[in-house]
Amino acid sequence: MKKLYSFILLLGLVLLLAACGSDQASDTTAQNSEDTNELQEQTNEKTEDSETSHLTTEQKMEVYEHTEDEFGDYFLLGAYTNKAGDGEYEPISATFDNFIITAAPYLVEIDLNEEAKELEQFSGKDTVRAIMLETESENENDYNFTYYGKATAVTDTGEELTGLIGPDSELVKDYTTDEYGEYGYIYFILEDAGSKPKQLEITFEPPVRDGEPVGEAQTVTPGELISEENLDI
The missing domain is CATH 1.20.5 (Single alpha-helices involved in coiled-coils or other helix-helix interfaces)
Known part of the structure; x- marks a missing residue:
């Protein structure tokens, strides 16, 4: 030894x-x-x-959380969020006077249905990746105004993206004092079908009252991407 x-x-x-x-x-x-x-x-x-993106829809269903919605089959790849003190994930929000936009940003892959493939925004593609904002509005203003749902996003991969309002969204409309809030989706379609941005900034444009914006545009930064397998959902 x-x-x-x-x-x-x-x-x-x-x-x-x-x-x-x-x-x-x-x-x-x-x-x-x-x-x-x-x-x-x-x-x-x-x-x-x-x-x-080369997997079939059926193969993806065995791997990812998924649902069927307005553009086709959605597969959850991750979420941009932080944990709140109560253990829940934090949404992002922008406030314009007493009109509040709250959103949960997700990274999704969408196998497009036949109707969606015909849309100009998808250029005949079969599958796209997108940052999807699951969005809800709250209104307590004592005047009428119009919200157009305009938003842009900048990713850490260098993409500058313009938001696309989902066809089933009820967010974009003329709000009156009797209308409290609505629900819908805003999409930022990624140019690269294999892209997976880690971080992003989202800028919300304000609603309009009598032809004038209600406040300034607001830029918010969600938390870093948490991959689907690490989400507690």
Whole structure:
């Protein structure tokens, strides 16, 4: 046993002496290794995300939370959110006087139905990825106004996107003092079907009263993307 310990100690000293003579080379090698690992992780992640769009609708149903809605079959890839103190996820919101827009931002992949494929925004595609805002309005203003649902998003992948109001949305309308709130979707269609932005900023345009905006446009930053497998839903 003592001989074994002596051998290990001697080996350690040899390695230490060798390391002293090649610190710079070791640092360079370590950095290269770290960069290679990081690049490999990014490549693996990008490959995994890109392959999703090549799965059939039935295969995706076995992997992701899904539902059928206005544009086709929706598959949940993640959500942009933070945990609130009570354990629930935090939505985002913008307030214009006493008119409030509250939204939960999700990253979804949509296998488009036949009607959606005919829409100009989808350019004949079969599948798209989108940042989807599940949105609700609240109105306590004592005057009439119009909300057009205009919003834009900027992602950390460099995309600048204009919001698309879902055809079934009731958000866009003339609000009166008797109308409390409505519900609907705003979509930001990603150009790359394999894109998976980690962060984004969303800017909401204000409603209009007598031809004038009710306040200034508001930009909000949701939490970082939490992948579907890590969501507690």
